[in-house]
Amino acid sequence: MTDVWNLYIAQDYLTPGARETVDLVRRHVPLDAGARVLEIAPGRGTTALTLADEYGCRVLGVDLHAFVNYAQRAAIKRGLGDRVSFVRGDGGQLPVRDAAFDAAICIGAPSIVGTERCLRAMHRALCPGGAIVVSDWTWTAADPPPEAVPPHVAGPFVTLDAYASAIRAAGFRIAHGEPLPQRVWDDYYAPLRGPIADQRAADPEGPVDPIEAEMRAYDAAGAAWWSYSAFVARKT
Ligand SMILES: C[S@@+](CC[C@H](N)C(=O)[O-])C[C@H]1O[C@@H](n2cnc3c(N)ncnc32)[C@H](O)[C@@H]1O
Numbered sequence: 001m002t003d004v005w006n007l008y009i010a011q012d013y014l015t016p017g018a019r020e021t022v023d024l025v026r027r028h029v030p031l032d033a034g035a036r037v038l039e040i041a042p043g044r045g046t047t048a049l050t051l052a053d054e055y056g057c058r059v060l061g062v063d064l065h066a067f068v069n070y071a072q073r074a075a076i077k078r079g080l081g082d083r084v085s086f087v088r089g090d091g092g093q094l095p096v097r098d099a100a101f102d103a104a105i106c107i108g109a110p111s112i113v114g115t116e117r118c119l120r121a122m123h124r125a126l127c128p129g130g131a132i133v134v135s136d137w138t139w140t141a142a143d144p145p146p147e148a149v150p151p152h153v154a155g156p157f158v159t160l161d162a163y164a165s166a167i168r169a170a171g172f173r174i175a176h177g178e179p180l181p182q183r184v185w186d187d188y189y190a191p192l193r194g195p196i197a198d199q200r201a202a203d204p205e206g207p208v209d210p211i212e213a214e215m216r217a218y219d220a221a222g223a224a225w226w227s228y229s230a231f232v233a234r235k236t
Helices: 002-011 020-027 046-055 067-077 117-123 159-168 183-202 210-225
Strands: 037-042 060-061 084-088 099-108 126-139 172-179 226-235
Touching: 002 067, 002 183, 020 046, 020 099, 020 126, 020 172, 020 226, 037 046, 037 117, 037 183, 046 060, 046 067, 046 084, 060 067, 067 084, 084 183, 099 117, 117 159, 126 159, 126 172, 159 226, 183 210, 183 226, 210 226
Parallel strands: 037 060, 037 099, 060 084, 099 126
Antiparallel strands: 126 226, 172 226
């Protein structure tokens, strides 16, 4: 791992616009101390801990990777260990009962889990009328030029409209869908630009990790083709 990669994964959020997406939860999903919230792919657990802290709700986070160990320690440290749990599991095959949750969140990760299977898993886990809030990388058109596509990204290049169709097809009614402000990409990369420049200066031919490759594509052409979209929807 390079220093830049380690710096990237140490950030509170690992996706553009995560704070803006959490604001959508605050604005559109009534949560209280009785609410049961599921978070798929919580990463470092920042969203789950923030919501449990603010609303007193219970949150279960399901992430495929060992982030869950870090997140569970963070929950205990903040005195939230009795209400927030993180388990290791696949967001497309949730280890939960049907209709066990009032709300389900997946920030920046449905397409990583597999959009359709992630949405269907959330649908199964929600009670009737339950809400989802999801955000994801979207594209301004489905056929971006090669220079706008980072090496680790294979497509499909899903537009906001196509994403909305996938949400509806999974059995939800969309209450709100918006492209987040384009600056969420700039904000996301900003803390990494200095360290990447330093790393390049120290080792011009050194390995290019995925986050640096992604930023190169963003700077080359991505700003015109990439967007980040967030949706609030209800189980029909
Ligand atoms: C880009 S990060 C987003 C993390 C977090 N939502 C955030 O906003 O900081 C993607 C997350 O998806 C998790 N992940 C990848 N595949 C998964 C799967 N099949 N099921 C559950 N989590 C998965 C990764 O471990 C990682 O925590």
